[in-house]
Amino acid sequence: MEQFLGFAVPGIPYGCTYALVAVALVLTYRATGVFNFAFAAQAYVAALLFTALIQSAHFSEWLAFVIAVVVVSPLLGLAFDRLLFSRIPNSNNMAKLVTSISLLVGIPALMQVFIPQNYYAPPSIVFNPNTVYFTLAGAPFNGLDMSAIVFTALVLFAMGVMMRLTPLGLQMRGAVESRRLVQLDGVNAGGVVAVAWVISSFLAGFAGILLAPNFGQVQAQPFLTLMVAAIAAAACAAFRSMAVAAVAAVLIGVATFTLQGYLPTQSFLFTSILPSLPFLVLVGALLFHPGMRKLEQATDPLASVDPPLPPLAAAVRTPAMGRVISVLWYVVLGLFIVSMLTWMPRDWESVLNQGLAFSTLFLSITLITGMGGQLSLAQAGLAGVGAFTAAQLANHLGIPMMAGMLVGAAFAAAVAVLLAVLSLRLRGLGLALMTLGAALVFDNIIQSSQTLGGGSGGLGPMNNVDWGSPFGLLNPNGHALFLATFSVLVVVTVAILMIRRGTVGRLLGATRGSETAAAGIGINLTWQRILIFALSGAVAGIGGTLLVIQQGVANPQQFNYVFSLAFVVIVVTTGVTTVEGAIQGAFGYVIIQKLLGYAPAQFANLTFVLFAFGALTYAQHPEGILEFQKRRSMQRFEPLFERLFPGSQPDAGSQGEPLIAGGLSEEAVRG
Amino acid sequence: MAEQGPLLALRGVAKAFGGVSAVQDITFDVQAGESVGLVGPNGAGKTTLFNCVCGQLKNDRGSIEFEGRSLRGLPTYKRARMGIGRTYQRAEVFADMTVRDHLMVAERARSRTGRLWKDLCNMSRPTDEECEKVEGTMELVGLSELADTPVSALGLGHCRLVELARALAGEPRLLLADEPSSGLDEHETADLAAVLRIIQRDRGTAVLLVEHDLGIVAEVVDRAVVMDLGNKIAEGTFAEVMEDPMVRHAYLGQSV
Numbered sequence: 001m002e003q004f005l006g007f008a009v010p011g012i013p014y015g016c017t018y019a020l021v022a023v024a025l026v027l028t029y030r031a032t033g034v035f036n037f038a039f040a041a042q043a044y045v046a047a048l049l050f051t052a053l054i055q056s057a058h059f060s061e062w063l064a065f066v067i068a069v070v071v072v073s074p075l076l077g078l079a080f081d082r083l084l085f086s087r088i089p090n091s092n093n094m095a096k097l098v099t100s101i102s103l104l105v106g107i108p109a110l111m112q113v114f115i116p117q118n119y120y121a122p123p124s125i126v127f128n129p130n131t132v133y134f135t136l137a138g139a140p141f142n143g144l145d146m147s148a149i150v151f152t153a154l155v156l157f158a159m160g161v162m163m164r165l166t167p168l169g170l171q172m173r174g175a176v177e178s179r180r181l182v183q184l185d186g187v188n189a190g191g192v193v194a195v196a197w198v199i200s201s202f203l204a205g206f207a208g209i210l211l212a213p214n215f216g217q218v219q220a221q222p223f224l225t226l227m228v229a230a231i232a233a234a235a236c237a238a239f240r241s242m243a244v245a246a247v248a249a250v251l252i253g254v255a256t257f258t259l260q261g262y263l264p265t266q267s268f269l270f271t272s273i274l275p276s277l278p279f280l281v282l283v284g285a286l287l288f289h290p291g292m293r294k295l296e297q298a299t300d301p302l303a304s305v306d307p308p309l310p311p312l313a314a315a316v317r318t319p320a321m322g323r324v325i326s327v328l329w330y331v332v333l334g335l336f337i338v339s340m341l342t343w344m345p346r347d348w349e350s351v352l353n354q355g356l357a358f359s360t361l362f363l364s365i366t367l368i369t370g371m372g373g374q375l376s377l378a379q380a381g382l383a384g385v386g387a388f389t390a391a392q393l394a395n396h397l398g399i400p401m402m403a404g405m406l407v408g409a410a411f412a413a414a415v416a417v418l419l420a421v422l423s424l425r426l427r428g429l430g431l432a433l434m435t436l437g438a439a440l441v442f443d444n445i446i447q448s449s450q451t452l453g454g455g456s457g458g459l460g461p462m463n464n465v466d467w468g469s470p471f472g473l474l475n476p477n478g479h480a481l482f483l484a485t486f487s488v489l490v491v492v493t494v495a496i497l498m499i500r501r502g503t504v505g506r507l508l509g510a511t512r513g514s515e516t517a518a519a520g521i522g523i524n525l526t527w528q529r530i531l532i533f534a535l536s537g538a539v540a541g542i543g544g545t546l547l548v549i550q551q552g553v554a555n556p557q558q559f560n561y562v563f564s565l566a567f568v569v570i571v572v573t574t575g576v577t578t579v580e581g582a583i584q585g586a587f588g589y590v591i592i593q594k595l596l597g598y599a600p601a602q603f604a605n606l607t608f609v610l611f612a613f614g615a616l617t618y619a620q621h622p623e624g625i626l627e628f629q630k631r632r633s634m635q636r637f638e639p640l641f642e643r644l645f646p647g648s649q650p651d652a653g654s655q656g657e658p659l660i661a662g663g664l665s666e667e668a669v670r671g
Numbered sequence: 672m673a674e675q676g677p678l679l680a681l682r683g684v685a686k687a688f689g690g691v692s693a694v695q696d697i698t699f700d701v702q703a704g705e706s707v708g709l710v711g712p713n714g715a716g717k718t719t720l721f722n723c724v725c726g727q728l729k730n731d732r733g734s735i736e737f738e739g740r741s742l743r744g745l746p747t748y749k750r751a752r753m754g755i756g757r758t759y760q761r762a763e764v765f766a767d768m769t770v771r772d773h774l775m776v777a778e779r780a781r782s783r784t785g786r787l788w789k790d791l792c793n794m795s796r797p798t799d800e801e802c803e804k805v806e807g808t809m810e811l812v813g814l815s816e817l818a819d820t821p822v823s824a825l826g827l828g829h830c831r832l833v834e835l836a837r838a839l840a841g842e843p844r845l846l847l848a849d850e851p852s853s854g855l856d857e858h859e860t861a862d863l864a865a866v867l868r869i870i871q872r873d874r875g876t877a878v879l880l881v882e883h884d885l886g887i888v889a890e891v892v893d894r895a896v897v898m899d900l901g902n903k904i905a906e907g908t909f910a911e912v913m914e915d916p917m918v919r920h921a922y923l924g925q926s927v
Contacts, residue, residue, distance in 0.1 A: 495791055502795030503785025510776045513765025517834070520725060520763075521841050522751035522780040531787070 386541020
């Protein structure tokens with residue numbers, strides 16, 4: 001017993017910081033319908049600002065605390081609400097998820113651009129970290145622990161009093177149903193929601209500065225871990241009860257420390273499973289908590305007043321314009337191939353090769369999110385499964401990577417199917433969290449296992465491995481890598497286009513449109529879900545293997561879960577519904593990365609900032625900003641085409657939106 | 672046996688949500704090719720009963736048989752494949768598809784000829800036969816002119832017709848129509864009634880119709896079942912049930 005308490009008690013302070021964020025998550029989710037992944041980023045911002053003010057600007061601790069936690073953190077939350085989330089219709093769950101994920105990806109990257117210095121851990125507030133205030137079961141409680149416990153207790157108590165004794169709680173529940181509907185009842189719903197954001201952001205900022213002193217330096221990573229533990233705790237409460245979430249958070253902290261004490265330090269369980277504990281709790285809650293399985297998609301009774309999505313630009317342009325555009329595409333493609341084979345400098349050829357590999361990987365997101373209508377946050381992990389399978393086969397059995405790629409794709413598809421079967425009852429947020437949990441578990445296993453993942457250096461180098469140019473005909477020192485990667489991308493692209501045009505694509509489109517009606521005409525939704533996961537997993541596996549072949553080494557860091565989030569953000573920015581969206585996203589990503597390589601080191605993360613801010617437009621333009629720009633420029637050029645090719649009519653299927661374009665052009669012609 | 676017995680047989684079907692009994696002990700049959708109206712005031716449990724027949728809800732008690740086969744435990748899509756088609760009270764259309772696509776999807780879902788490898792070999796283009804069928808159905812419900820319009824550009828009335836056409840494309844033997852006339856004007860309602868009569872007469876499709884517009888019920892149905900507060904209160908020809916004092920009470924209240 002003594003030993004147990006000795007292990008368990010030090011987990012309490014950690015659990016307390018988790019609890020603050022867990023409560024913040026439940027509060028915003030219940031009051032605003034937004035599941036805010038970005039609390040981790042807000043906690044990080046508060047901690048970084050707090051530390052920078054003290055260490056660089058030499059502010060007093062209290063002033064720094066007030067600025068970071070009482071002023072900036074709530075203002076940040078308020079800005080999120082006013083500028084972003086309040087503009088997203090409550091029923092658009094995908095937009096809410098994508099927006100909060102892009103904030104999670106973008107804000108830490110942005111902070112690194114503005115505050116590139118490394119800061120040491122900040123001081124703990126009020127209590128002295130070097131003083132042992134008391135001992136419980138042999139475990140000393142120093143100032144850090146005291147701060148975490150005392151302030152968490154105070155803040156949560158104040159929260160509880162406010163929620164129970166003021167009418168605010170009731171109004172918040174109304175606002176989550178439909179902000180527009182309670183507004184019709186005369187409630188200032190915007191105000192209620194804003195208050196929820198301010199309070200929860202304050203909690204997140206507070207958690208940030210309580211957690212920061214525990215780590216040597218102020219970096220984003222520990223805050224992401226904090227976030228996952230908080231999500232797991234909130235999931236245990238089915239995002240309903242703040243009290244349950246807080247208790248679950250403390251228990252997760254305690255369980256982690258207890259297991260840490262008992263498990264042998266060299267064991268697989270210690271190195272792989274223990275860091276995954278919060279994710280395992282999350283997955284468990286998703287699978288077994290009835291409240292999580294029934295986690296209803298927020299539906300807005302007034303959703304039908306929202307205008308429908310405009311049709312794709314390609315569907316509504318005049319045939320003449322369509323012909324010109326497709327000719328232009330072939331010209332660009334031809335120029336690209338010729339350039340790659342002739343004058344392209346080696347370093348740029350390799351960058352563009354990576355673009356081809358990323359294109360393939362990103363197409364897996366087009367499949368699952370664009371065609372399947374499901375948000376998966378495990379795509380980098382699935383790519384990793386494929387890549388490491390191929391790499392292991394190459395290392396141990398000498399199988400060429402290109403052949404191993406097929407095995408890897410099959411294995412990644414199998415893992416994806418397993419994931420699909422486990423999450424059959426989940427949708428939207430539940431599925432996103434489940435896939436995130438899976439990605440994190442994969443990360444922890446592959447990163448910590450020397451045998452599977454090759455340790456910190458990764459598996460490789462792959463340069464001496466036969467990567468499998470067909471029959472050895474191609475000279476690996478020439479452009480063989482380009483030709484091979486390019487061919488794979490072409491095959492994958494054509495396959496996806498065929499599937500989209502074919503029966504499977506139609507059935508998926510129906511399922512995306514209305515699951516109720518799809519089942520009602522005899523479509524097996526379970527099978528659809530499994531099929532799209534399998535296809536997407538296979539394509540991700542192929543993309544991952546191509547990436548490893550490109551880079552010559554299979555490094556677990558390449559498939560970190562943060563990339564899963566970032567990739568979704570990138571593809572959503574450029575357009576998740578079209579094949580060209582994924583390809584343009586991939587090339588944008590690698591080219592910007594390469595160009596930023598010429599800039600000072602602190603700008604390295606600017607790519608993510610750019611795409612994250614691009615993804616913030618998702619709510620306005622769910623078709624992607626590129627697609628939006630295409631439609632806009634098309635409308636601008638349409639009059640010219642009318643003049644050049646008089647009498648050309650818009651394509652079939654264009655009686656909806658394109659009337660606007662047609663109307664404009666007619667006027668222009670007459671004018 | 673199955674040919675002799677009723678197409679749809681409900682025996683003591685009951686469904687409760689928490690403490691509220693939405694449907695209690697409902698028993699009635701629908702014969703093949705017959706048209707039955709299911710009427711009753713709001714909250715009578717008509718849509719809940721539909722959901723139990725389609726498998727979107729599980730009935731707590733009682734049995735539902737279709738062509739002599741128990742539907743217990745069968746998921747919605749299997750019931751649809753057995754020949755139960757349906758339209759919805761709140762229009763459920765596939766937002767980014769055209770009218771023609773809706774019917775093509777339903778046709779493919781019915782024939783179950785779609786295969787991944789066929790897509791990959793470009794063998795999934797609509798066949799002439801499929802196109803003809805789809806055209807025929809659109810003609811029947813009067814959507815031919817809107818065939819290539821995305822449903823997002825259609826009004827509620829047309830969406831209801833799209834739903835009906837989609838259900839018909841699945842060639843159901845029993846069509847469950849949930850308030851198909853709500854949102855339609857008088858003229859459109861008359862057209863809809865005509866379509867329902869045609870499919871019953873020419874295709875031999877049995878129709879179970881939930882409807883508030885008693886005019887269309889009177890015109891279309893052979894028989895009516897009246898529900899109130901989850902109970903069946905009357906069954907018979909439309910004229911008979913409308914004379915029933917319980918029905919008059921349910922509809923018009925105490926004062927009559």
